[in-house]
Amino acid sequence: MSNSVTFTNIEKYYGDFHAVKNANFTVSEGEFFTLLGPSGCGKTTLLRMIAGFNSIEGGTISFGEKVINSIPAHKRNIGMVFQNYAIFPHMTVFNNVAYGLKARKIDKKTAEERVLKALRLVKMEEYKDREPSKLSGGQQQRIALARAIVIEPDVLLMDEPLSNLDAKLRLEMRTIIKKLQRELGITTIYVTHDQEEALAISDRIAVMKAGVIQQIDVPEKIYKHPANEFVAGFIGTSNFLHGVARKEGSLTVISTPQGDLPLERDLGYEGEVVVSLRPEEGELTREENVMGLKGRITLATFLGDFMNYEIELEEDKMIEINEYTKDGKTLRNIGEEVVVKVSPRFIRVYSKEGMVI
Numbered sequence: 001m002s003n004s005v006t007f008t009n010i011e012k013y014y015g016d017f018h019a020v021k022n023a024n025f026t027v028s029e030g031e032f033f034t035l036l037g038p039s040g041c042g043k044t045t046l047l048r049m050i051a052g053f054n055s056i057e058g059g060t061i062s063f064g065e066k067v068i069n070s071i072p073a074h075k076r077n078i079g080m081v082f083q084n085y086a087i088f089p090h091m092t093v094f095n096n097v098a099y100g101l102k103a104r105k106i107d108k109k110t111a112e113e114r115v116l117k118a119l120r121l122v123k124m125e126e127y128k129d130r131e132p133s134k135l136s137g138g139q140q141q142r143i144a145l146a147r148a149i150v151i152e153p154d155v156l157l158m159d160e161p162l163s164n165l166d167a168k169l170r171l172e173m174r175t176i177i178k179k180l181q182r183e184l185g186i187t188t189i190y191v192t193h194d195q196e197e198a199l200a201i202s203d204r205i206a207v208m209k210a211g212v213i214q215q216i217d218v219p220e221k222i223y224k225h226p227a228n229e230f231v232a233g234f235i236g237t238s239n240f241l242h243g244v245a246r247k248e249g250s251l252t253v254i255s256t257p258q259g260d261l262p263l264e265r266d267l268g269y270e271g272e273v274v275v276s277l278r279p280e281e282g283e284l285t286r287e288e289n290v291m292g293l294k295g296r297i298t299l300a301t302f303l304g305d306f307m308n309y310e311i312e313l314e315e316d317k318m319i320e321i322n323e324y325t326k327d328g329k330t331l332r333n334i335g336e337e338v339v340v341k342v343s344p345r346f347i348r349v350y351s352k353e354g355m356v357i
């Protein structure tokens with residue numbers, strides 16, 4: 001049986017509240033797939049439906065070709081890791097990891113080999129006789145991970161597994177999880193509201209908002225080609241300018257209160273639009289006679305390899321532009337007048353309703 005997971009026309013209601021609206025997608029065998037979105041958008045609801053903890057009001061979920069809607073949770077071969085580690089405090093690390101194998105009646109010798117292998121994979125073998133209360137948060141989460149993979153699940157589900165860890169541990173665990181998943185090739189569905197984490201860890205991401213999947217794609221595409229204004233705003237940082245698109249000759253120019261932005265193409269659309277620009281996509285200059293948006297630096301933040309400048313454009317519009325600090329570039333001062341040069345190829349255009357044009 002293939003360990004892909006397919007959602008077909010999935011619906012979920014809590015009473016009158018429509019929590020998931022017509023979800024359709026397939027997670028391929030061995031893929032690291034992330035459900036990403038703000039709090040309350042329905043990520044956990046979808047995950048719990050796969051696990052069998054939430055009923056399905058419409059549509060089907062299949063593992064490979066097999067529809068699993070009516071298979072009870074304990075008969076779906078699933079490994080789970082949660083935000084709170086859900087470890088048994090009175091059992092040793094070894095027994096915590098062995099728990100799922102006992103329940104599956106695996107013989108003692110095989111179970112022991114598998115537990116030790118799982119502990120080795122998460123680099124916790126030497127802690128096997130410890131009690132979990134004597135372990136750090138990161139170590140406890142590694143035990144939870146070992147416990148989830150030891151049963152050799154068809155699908156691994158993770159719900160915000162790094163949320164309780166401090167920033168440094170979160171990065172460390174992110175790498176451990178990513179490497180382990182690649183090594184074992186387990187189909188993995190991961191839930192997070194942290195866009196940076198999603199970009200770093202996933203093969204593909206589904207971005208959700210209010211129960212609706214907005215875009216499914218590889219991290220680079222999600223970042224560089226957001227399908228709508230919501231995705232552009234939620235993933236990374238975007239500056240948004242409101243304007244009007246009109247045709248000039250064979251090309252489109254977008255007039256904004258901050259200045260004109262000529263495109264290199266005909267949008268095939270005239271009227272109100274929203275344009276977005278990432279901080280790394282604008283170039284700052286002091287020259288006055290160049291095409292661009294005139295402004296003044298109001299805040300300068302040193303971020304190591306680059307500076308982040310807040311710039312006030314016409315009509316009090318604030319945007320952020322980054323500038324690399326290498327090549328002996330001098331840092332700019334607050335109050336400095338600048339022109340933001342924008343290459344037409346970086347300008348993304350959305351309709352008034354927020355859809356990409």
Ligand code: ATP
Nearest residue numbers: 014017019037038039040041042043044045046193
């Ligand atoms: P978070 O990151 O905060 O956990 P989420 O994206 O995982 O958010 P869900 O937990 O899936 O969101 O919840 C989706 C929506 O459904 C929310 O508005 C939530 O309030 C609602 N909801 C979740 N569980 C229930 C429930 N048992 N009864 C009623 N409403 C619920």
